[in-house]
Amino acid sequence: AQTVTQSQPEMSVQEAETVTLSCTYDTSESNYYLFWYKQPPSRQMILVIRQEAYKQQNATENRFSVNFQKAAKSFSLKISDSQLGDTAMYFCAFMNSGYALNFGKGTSLLVTP
Amino acid sequence: GAVVSQHPSRVICKSGTSVKIECRSLDFQATTMFWYRQFPKQSLMLMATSNEGSKATYEQGVEKDKFLINHASLTLSTLTVTSAHPEDSSFYICSASPQGSFAKNIQYFGAGTRLSVL
Numbered sequence: 001a002q003t004v005t006q007s008q009p010e011m012s013v014q015e016a017e018t019v020t021l022s023c024t025y026d027t028s029e030s031n032y033y034l035f036w037y038k039q040p041p042s043r044q045m046i047l048v049i050r051q052e053a054y055k056q057q058n059a060t061e062n063r064f065s066v067n068f069q070k071a072a073k074s075f076s077l078k079i080s081d082s083q084l085g086d087t088a089m090y091f092c093a094f095m096n097s098g099y100a101l102n103f104g105k106g107t108s109l110l111v112t113p
Numbered sequence: 114g115a116v117v118s119q120h121p122s123r124v125i126c127k128s129g130t131s132v133k134i135e136c137r138s139l140d141f142q143a144t145t146m147f148w149y150r151q152f153p154k155q156s157l158m159l160m161a162t163s164n165e166g167s168k169a170t171y172e173q174g175v176e177k178d179k180f181l182i183n184h185a186s187l188t189l190s191t192l193t194v195t196s197a198h199p200e201d202s203s204f205y206i207c208s209a210s211p212q213g214s215f216a217k218n219i220q221y222f223g224a225g226t227r228l229s230v231l
Contacts, residue, residue, distance in 0.1 A: 033218040043204065045157075045222035052218075091156060095218050098170075099210060100147055103156045 002027045002094045006104035013082045014112050020067075021077045021107045023092030033095040034068070034075045039106075040088040048090070051075065079109075087111045115141050117209050119223025126197055127231055134192045134226045136207030142187035143209035147220065148180075151204040160205075163190045187212065197230045204228075 003026045013019035025034070036048040051059045051068050059066050063080045079086055092104040116139040126132050136146055144165055149157040161171045161182050169182035179201075181193040190209075194201055204227050208220040 037222075042224070043151075043206075044224045045206065045208070047219070047221075050219070098162065099145060099218060099220075100159050100162055101157070101208075101220060102159070105156045 002029075002032075002096055002102050004092055004094050004102055004104035006092055006107050008107045009105070010108045010110070012110045012112060013079075015082055015084060017082055018078060018080045019082055019109065021079075021090050021092075021109065023075045023077070023104055025073050025075065025092070025094050027073070027094065027096075029097065032097075034066075035093040035095065035101065036064070036066070036075075036077045037091045037093060037103075038086075038088045039091065040085075045091075049077065082111045084111050084113065115139075115209075115211060115219075115221045117207065117221045117223040119207055119226055121226060122224060123227045123229075125229045125231065128198050129196055131193055131195045132197055132228060134194075134205055134207075134228075136190045136192070136209065136223050138188045138209045138211070138221070141209075141211040143190075144187065144212045146184060146190040146207055146209045148182060148190075148192050149206045149208070151206060151225075153204075157206060160192075194228065197228070199230045202228055202230045 005024045032053045034051045038046045049061045067076045089106045091106045093101040118137045120135045146163040148160045151157045161169045163169045163184040171177045184190040206225040207223045
C-alpha cells in the first residue's frame with residue numbers, strides 16, 4: 001500500500017513571499033501520478049498541479065511548481081508570490097494503479113497580509 | 114473545466130433513517146466515480162470506487178450494506194447511507210474521472226455533502 005506523508009501540519013507565509021510545502025510518499029510502483037489539491041474553507045477540492053512519475057521535468061502551473069525527486073520519493077510544492085486567496089488546506093496525493101487517490105494528512109497554509 | 118455536481122450540500126436526518134447523496138458529472142461522461150469521507154480537520158479517506166454498470170469496490174473497513182453505491186449511468190453515481198447513526202455524521206465527497214482520461218489521470222471533485230445524524 002502507498003503512504004503519503006505531509007510533515008508540516010501548519011504553515012504561515014506573508015503575502016508576496018514564497019513558501020514550500022513538503023510531501024514524501026512510499027510506493028513500489030514505477031509508474032504513477034502525484035497531485036497537489038487545495039481545499040479552501042468552502043471545502044471544494046481544487047486541483048493545483050499534477051506530476052507524472054515518468055516525466056523528469058518538474059510540473060509548473062503559473063505561481064505553483066513542484067520539486068519532484070523520484071529516487072527520494074519526494075514531491076514538494078512551491079507557491080511563489082503568495083496571495084491571500086492561497087489560504088487553504090493543501091493535500092498531497094498519490095494515484096494508484098486503480099486510479100483512486102491516496103491523500104496525505106494535509107498542510108494548513110495561512111497567508112498573512 | 115469539467116464540473117461535478119453533488120447534492121445535497123447539507124442534510125440533517127434522524128437516527129435510523131436513510132439518506133441518498135447524488136454525484137453528477139455535468140459536462141462529461143464518467144466511467145469511474147469515487148466516494149470519499151472526511152472527518153473534521155482530517156484528510157479524505159477513500160470509501161469506494163464506483164464503476165458504471167458494475168458493483169462498487171469498497172475499501173477495507175467500509176460496510177457495503179450501510180453505504181450503498183449505485184452507478185447506473187455514465188453521469189450519475191449515488192451513495193445511500195442506510196439506517197444512519199450519529200457516528201455516520203461526516204463530510205462526504207465524490208469525484209469523477211472523464212471517460213478516456215486515464216492517461217491523464219484527472220479527477221474532478223464535487224463540493225461535498227455534510228451529513229448530520231441526530
